[in-house]
Amino acid sequence: MVKIEGFDKLMREHHFFRNMAKESCRILSGCAKNERFDADACIIREGDPADKFYLIRDGAVALELHMPGKNPIILETLHTGDIFGWSWIVSPYKWSYDARAVKPTRLISLEAKCLRKKIKKNHTLGFDLYSQFIPVMGKRLNATRLQMIDIYGKS
């Protein structure tokens, strides 16, 4: 119980959960654990089961696409206060990219099966969680579009 309360506090301090109902945060904290990665460590790997989602407490993470025989392409870097890994929401629950710690990084991971089970039972919790996710996804989509159109190219 003490452990869950600890995560509850940590999660509420995180930017992603800042506007979430206290009770929802408390329930979700039961799926949470702390993780730590050294610089350059692989956190998730494309094609593996998407069994978690992550909050960055401190550090930086690069989302990458691997290219056979070449250096991976970095799609985006994420920092303290960001989240990553929403493949856990969408069937077939597989990661669609790699994630690598750019420097020593501390994360909170939330276990996907546990999350899915809780939001299936408690739709208010699901609504609350998705209400946090959708704006982040929207902003990321906009930023990705901007990144894709080569705005700095010769016009």
Added chain:
Amino acid sequence: MREARQNDPMTPTPYRVLEKRREQADSFTLELASINAGGGQNFRPGQFNMLYVFGVGEVPISISGDPANADRLVHTIRNVGGVTNAMAGLNKGDVIGVRGPFGSAWPVKEAEGDDVVIIAGGVGLAPLRPAIHHVLTDRSKYGRFVILYGARTPRDIMFMPELMKWRGRFDTQVEVTVDRTSNDWSGNVGAVTKLIPRADFDRGRATVLVCGPEIMMRFAIAELDGSGVSKDSIYVSMERNMKCAVGFCGHCQFGGYFVCRDGPVFPYGKIEALLKIREL
């Protein structure tokens, strides 16, 4: 007669190329000095000159040098067409015509006491460089100073040594991001707009100067909007087809304004409605 000609905004003054530096594959910097004794140019950060390659043509180019150094006129140029291509062929000692300086300036004086945020994309860092020099020279007159810069790839980052130098200062936050790269780059990857929420400045007491492709500026403003930054505190540098540079020819008309005369730097609030008109 000669003096009258020198004051004529339509008559180019001859300048000699002191130095030419390659910045990236498609851009270079020219450092110029007036051939006329006692020449030189006092300009305000954000203004531009018309640079004339004799026998080829004339183009508007922002001034990218230090406004405190009137003897050395600095322009950073992207090689995108016939005239800039001819400029790329100039060498030390060659002569070029200069008309200017023209246009409005970044509000560096009005921003004193405020936090100052620079948001630049691609070659858009060049017109902001004089403002950066100005703020750094008078650093104590400003609050927090943040420079956010986005480029296409690490190879396309302009003024890299200077960015590193500015980043090394304890009183300046410099964040650089690129759109694409492989993992030999350890910096940020993503659109420049993503740097804005992480920047450390007082949203209610900041002057924000934005320069880059118009799409980038729109998205940057959208990111600032709703974060507490007032529209009147945001300034953008517009680019249109400037020819005469004095508001006669009308080529650069932008709604009720001429970009050459009323701009290129505009308070965002002044042109917000115009930016939504797609035909402009």
